[in-house]
Amino acid sequence: MKIATAPEMRRIDERAANEYGLAGLALMENAGGEVARKVADILGGAADKKVCIFCGKGNNGGDGFVAARHLAARGAKVKVFLLGVKTAVGGDALANLGILLKMGAEVIEIAGERDCDKAALATAFADCLVDALLGTGFSGEVSGDLAAVVKIINAAGKPVVAVDIPTGIDADTGRVRGVAVSAAHTVTFGLPKPGLLFQPGAAHAGTVTVVDIGLPAALLADAGMRQNAVTATLVRRLLPPRRPWAHKGTGGRVALVAGSPGLTGAAALASMAAVRAGAGLVTVGIAAGLNAIMEVKLTEVMTKPLPEETCGIIGPAAVEEIAAIAETADVLAIGPGLGRAAETVDAVREIVRNVRCPLVIDADGLNALAGHTESLLETEALAVLTPHPGELARLTGRPLPVINADRLGAARDAATGLGAIVVLKGPGTVIAYPDGEAFINTTGNAALATGGTGDVLTGVIAALVAQGLTSHDAAVAGVYLHGLAGELAAGARLAGMAAGDLLPALPAAIASLHGG
Numbered sequence: 001m002k003i004a005t006a007p008e009m010r011r012i013d014e015r016a017a018n019e020y021g022l023a024g025l026a027l028m029e030n031a032g033g034e035v036a037r038k039v040a041d042i043l044g045g046a047a048d049k050k051v052c053i054f055c056g057k058g059n060n061g062g063d064g065f066v067a068a069r070h071l072a073a074r075g076a077k078v079k080v081f082l083l084g085v086k087t088a089v090g091g092d093a094l095a096n097l098g099i100l101l102k103m104g105a106e107v108i109e110i111a112g113e114r115d116c117d118k119a120a121l122a123t124a125f126a127d128c129l130v131d132a133l134l135g136t137g138f139s140g141e142v143s144g145d146l147a148a149v150v151k152i153i154n155a156a157g158k159p160v161v162a163v164d165i166p167t168g169i170d171a172d173t174g175r176v177r178g179v180a181v182s183a184a185h186t187v188t189f190g191l192p193k194p195g196l197l198f199q200p201g202a203a204h205a206g207t208v209t210v211v212d213i214g215l216p217a218a219l220l221a222d223a224g225m226r227q228n229a230v231t232a233t234l235v236r237r238l239l240p241p242r243r244p245w246a247h248k249g250t251g252g253r254v255a256l257v258a259g260s261p262g263l264t265g266a267a268a269l270a271s272m273a274a275v276r277a278g279a280g281l282v283t284v285g286i287a288a289g290l291n292a293i294m295e296v297k298l299t300e301v302m303t304k305p306l307p308e309e310t311c312g313i314i315g316p317a318a319v320e321e322i323a324a325i326a327e328t329a330d331v332l333a334i335g336p337g338l339g340r341a342a343e344t345v346d347a348v349r350e351i352v353r354n355v356r357c358p359l360v361i362d363a364d365g366l367n368a369l370a371g372h373t374e375s376l377l378e379t380e381a382l383a384v385l386t387p388h389p390g391e392l393a394r395l396t397g398r399p400l401p402v403i404n405a406d407r408l409g410a411a412r413d414a415a416t417g418l419g420a421i422v423v424l425k426g427p428g429t430v431i432a433y434p435d436g437e438a439f440i441n442t443t444g445n446a447a448l449a450t451g452g453t454g455d456v457l458t459g460v461i462a463a464l465v466a467q468g469l470t471s472h473d474a475a476v477a478g479v480y481l482h483g484l485a486g487e488l489a490a491g492a493r494l495a496g497m498a499a500g501d502l503l504p505a506l507p508a509a510i511a512s513l514h515g516g
């Protein structure tokens with residue numbers, strides 16, 4: 001499913017009108033009707049329920065007027081508030097305001113503090129509130145009466161249904177602009193918006209329902225929109241089938257170079273994640289001094305002691321051996337817990353320059369490339385890089401706040417600039433391809449915010465490449481599976497999960513997608 005930015009959504013609306021003759025009024029009727037349906041659903045029927053609807057003067061407010069009419073028709077006691085004066089309403093919203101007024105509905109204007117007090121009082125008696133203040137036409141900051149109303153909505157302690165996007169959330173980035181509505185549910189039209197998937201927008205949106213309002217399918221699937229939601233339907237199509245005649249060779253071979261003193265756990269987690277994500281054979285290359293530890297930690301994974309510089313630290317002397325392991329592998333993952341010793345950094349750069357199989361580069365593998373990313377452009381197969389925002393900042397030289405302010409843009413620019421697939425980790429993980437196509441993940445939760453979960457992701461993506469997925473598909477499917485495993489492993493517990501808990505959840509996540 002495509003994801004539409006606010007300008008892209010406006011363009012879809014324009015094209016619907018200009019190319020298809022689909023009137024905005026008809027779309028607004030469907031949009032408002034869907035909002036009314038959602039309100040009725042959460043209240044267990046609308047009859048005799050008290051609903052306060054807060055409308056802005058644009059089309060988002062127009063959806064609110066329509067919802068008010070539909071809810072009234074279902075027997076709800078509806079109170080409609082308009083931010084500003086009726087004479088400021090125009091276009092399709094004005095048409096629907098007119099209908100409401102002709103029906104005898106009271107539409108209360110909010111202009112000033114006393115009106116805000118009236119609104120606050122009404123929310124105290126309401127069963128549900130609807131935020132139809134601002135949608136994709138929002139720009140700048142929420143301030144003045146609008147900010148006061150947003151605070152009233154949030155303070156009411158009532159279930160809030162947001163229309164299209166919670167007011168105050170930047171539709172493209174998910175940032176709060178001043179203050180934003182905290183909704184329990186958001187009914188969004190046609191396609192999801194990036195701001196509903198990125199934090200804190202996703203938390204403000206609550207449960208998101210994407211509803212069909214009759215926009216032509218061709219417009220919703222337009223290839224000009226270059227961001228997509230990673231959904232179960234998409235990943236199910238990408239996952240490798242497990243045939244009855246499968247043997248360990250069909251699962252593919254993963255080679256991993258990881259670990260240093262104090263960080264052998266990263267090597268263990270990444271390699272076991274590869275096993276749990278279906279790889280046929282997994283070999284972890286580790287400095288010879290740490291090999292005995294890995295032999296004890298790991299049973300199914302083979303280990304390869306590598307020549308070391310000092311105890312537990314690999315350097316250029318290990319490159320030849322690593323190249324030999326990579327030669328017989330389907331994918332080489334490098335970086336988890338590798339450390340930042342100067343010799344190791346040199347070795348990583350040399351490996352990236354010379355290895356011919358697909359690469360997955362994480363953690364200290366990425367740190368080693370900071371300031372030396374030109375080798376990525378020389379790799380034979382496209383590399384998958386899995387930075388968290390801090391690692392991306394080091395890798396690209398972009399300030400961290402800039403990356404956090406626009407994750408989609410940052411991942412996309414990095415992928416294009418580095419000539420690699422960039423997986424920007426964190427809530428709302430972005431997978432960006434060098435050609436500009438990008439994906440936003442929809443699985444995962446705060447339980448994943450613990451050390452070692454990134455190592456698991458590296459192993460999962462590598463395992464999928466080994467099983468024959470392209471690096472592009474493996475990055476998308478791997479991120480989704482990893483998040484889903486996090487949801488399964490955590491259940492209702494959002495703190496205290498260990499990265500190792502993800503390992504047994506990975507086969508369950510795969511099975512749930514295969515419907516088994």
Ligand SMILES: NC(=O)C1=CN([C@@H]2O[C@H](COP(=O)(O)OP(=O)(O)OC[C@H]3O[C@@H](n4cnc5c(N)ncnc54)[C@H](O)[C@@H]3O)[C@@H](O)[C@H]2O)[C@@H](O)CC1
Pocket residue numbers: 013023024027028031056057058059060061062063133134135136137138139140141142143146163164165189213
């Ligand atoms: N064909 C269409 O165009 C459709 C649009 N729909 C709805 O229309 C919405 C978009 O409508 P609009 O483009 O009219 O935009 P909005 O209704 O989101 O907001 C536009 C209004 O908000 C004001 N505004 C913007 N930023 C502000 C700020 N910081 N503080 C105070 N006021 C601010 C603008 O001056 C303008 O009057 C969508 O989110 C959706 O809810 C739906 O009705 C479906 C069809």
Ligand SMILES: [K+]
Pocket residue numbers: 060131132133134135162163164165166167
């Ligand atoms: K809204």
